[in-house]
Amino acid sequence: MSRRTFHLNAFLMGVGHHEAAWRHPRTEARRVLDVAHFQELGRIAERGKLDSVFFADGLAVGPQIKRNTLAVFEPVTLLSAIATATERIGLIATASTTYNEPFNLARIFASLDHLSGGRAGWNIVTSGNEQEAFNFGYDAIPEHARRYERAQEFVDVAIQLWDSWESDAIVLDEQTGVFADPDRVHTIDYAGERFRVRGPLNSPRSPQGRPLLVQAGSSESGKDFAARHAEAVFTAQRTLEEGQRFYRDLKSRLPKYGRSADELKVLPGLVPFIADTAEEARALEQEFTDLISPDYALRQLSGLLGVDLTAHALDAPLPPLPEESEIEGGKSRFTLVKELAEHEQLTVRQLIGKLGGGRGHRTFAGTPEQIADELQTWFENDAADGFNIMPPYLPGGLTDFVDRVVPILQERGLFRTEYTATTLRGHYGLEPVESQFAQGVTRATA
């Protein structure tokens, strides 16, 4: 058995990741509007001793209006509500560096970390969708390179703000009337190209010091960004070989930033269809595929690729696509879909079917044993430090994973049987972080 630890994140979305999940009899569509549904999902994940739950986010409606559920809740507020209904599960929210101010974002993640007792995580995104740009005064997506430059500076500012209160700054001496020690609370006086922020943050150091930093972009800029900052990476990898290549690539970038391999956990996505037999699992997947609406799927595919396919014939192959370098939106997802279509010579209809479950993430239909085998294989062959589990329907798909797959992973000694830490950083086996302003600690950022 490997000495590496095995991690599981539940990526939650409405009543399931499959785009047609809300139409399937195993779900209740109206629950996308119900916070109790999401609190229940948090508790199910916690019952399975998972590391964390995670919500993606985008700052525009996208093509979902007619055919698909949308995110009703903003992730940080939703996770604040889940925090108080759970005790241990980590809580990872997506938030954009392109359309926020670092002070505000540092603040709300500090708040989530305080109110959850140290369970906050931030999935850092740069917002590559054109529709988002239109909601923030732009006529087009800000350039990919510019977005990543802003993200770098943004994260530097946020980390300094989180560090601006040393952990022992709160004194609470009722006799002398000293609430906090001003010598342990620091202005940051950040003056960069894009941001000028004096600080300190208006919230004392939170239990984790800072949220777990998560990243999911797999472009060259994305991987470098992850190597510098991320502690967990969500990624879409369709085969073991691709997974191994990505894993090696990402880990090999860490030494450049003075980091070791175990400081960043790689978590490929998996959409599991679980049933008693492989045949039943495949039949279950087919039920969902049959519910896909082609017109919706075409619009979604158009959004993924940044190419309008809504008038394209379903049974023809994809039209010629631009090179990744010409794309200003999400580069890595573009390339993944393009390669999948070209490699497997798929028609648009076939491609839509392949993408329906997980928008490019790997779908696997099988028995609990077969799914556990897959996860073990990827983990033991250096393609993953754990998995981003994307239940195709909810809550049932999560319940089945927690109650049927997790026990097998536990029996095999791969996965924890009890929580051994109270914080999200602790679940991921990461060391606590000190404030860069604490005495004796040199500043970590340039």
Add this chain to the structure above:
Amino acid sequence: MSRRTFHLNAFLMGVGHHEAAWRHPRTEARRVLDVAHFQELGRIAERGKLDSVFFADGLAVGPQIKRNTLAVFEPVTLLSAIATATERIGLIATASTTYNEPFNLARIFASLDHLSGGRAGWNIVTSGNEQEAFNFGYDAIPEHARRYERAQEFVDVAIQLWDSWESDAIVLDEQTGVFADPDRVHTIDYAGERFRVRGPLNSPRSPQGRPLLVQAGSSESGKDFAARHAEAVFTAQRTLEEGQRFYRDLKSRLPKYGRSADELKVLPGLVPFIADTAEEARALEQEFTDLISPDYALRQLSGLLGVDLTAHALDAPLPPLPEESEIEGGKSRFTLVKELAEHEQLTVRQLIGKLGGGRGHRTFAGTPEQIADELQTWFENDAADGFNIMPPYLPGGLTDFVDRVVPILQERGLFRTEYTATTLRGHYGLEPVESQFAQGVTRATA
């Protein structure tokens, strides 16, 4: 008895509004860090059938570091956590129009409204503190007039975003696969001087349609802004006559915006010290006054006035102060403090004592009967539609108000004995709002 309805908001702050509350034996200072403390306060307020709880906010630490508690939690995330621990109480969060983007703010308030079942309120502030400006790239506070112009546009955008989904847009037809009706979801295509926002919002219409809009600035711009947008106004008024003048002034501005007097509720602040006898109540207040730290109070007063008094003699009168027109920060609080000092010919030390409880709000020490009498007098003499109760210490000061003052108000037929509505707007006796984009409804904003 008046046919007007009587309203009560609990303005919550750390372990109490009095600046020295955390040092008093009736509080436990460490609870400022504990979300359970705030959830308990929400439940106490709900037990008293109060309309709402409210959290102020600022985007900088201010002068609190050494001597006073600070806001550990960001209000919207905190209220999300309180929402799931309560069922009826309204939840009002402060957020700034100067340092946010309208799309983001519209989104998080929609999220809070969804997850609370229609209990969200937004206290709209323009952020008049210089320290806040430094955290957002400014060298000085943006001008008072510019801040209000931005706020006007900001609120117009936010309202259009909340209206962008009609209430019946969610269809959920599993057979035809129609999740929402695109004809009932609208782009807003807002193009103003400061904002360009396409919309729609990425969240369906929330239970209230939009949060209750609250405002607390009492400058000329502030009052006009309130008359146009606010449904509840928090205000600092020290005497019945001042309260009546403000009340008349504000209500008289409503017709200009096509609004009637009952569409805006005026809630003056009150810091109640409650005890069995008037003498005991005054002694209790004195205990808190004795804990005030003069150096902290001088810094806080300097911040309130925008004038550095930290080297000023405590037993001298205030130095000559500028005119309100020269002030770029909070104008009305400046004038209130200036007039108080000049009118009562106070030394700095005396002024600090007067301000310690409620930073300019009225402090009243008395028996439950006396406090109820005061509230009734203000209510029945057109100085208030209700009150913003600011317990000097928490939770005790709120518990005493709820368990000892509220029952008297109820016996007198002034205050509800049970909730009659499920939403915050309902508690305040306001009509539900329709989307301006709904069929047959003409657009409300220009």
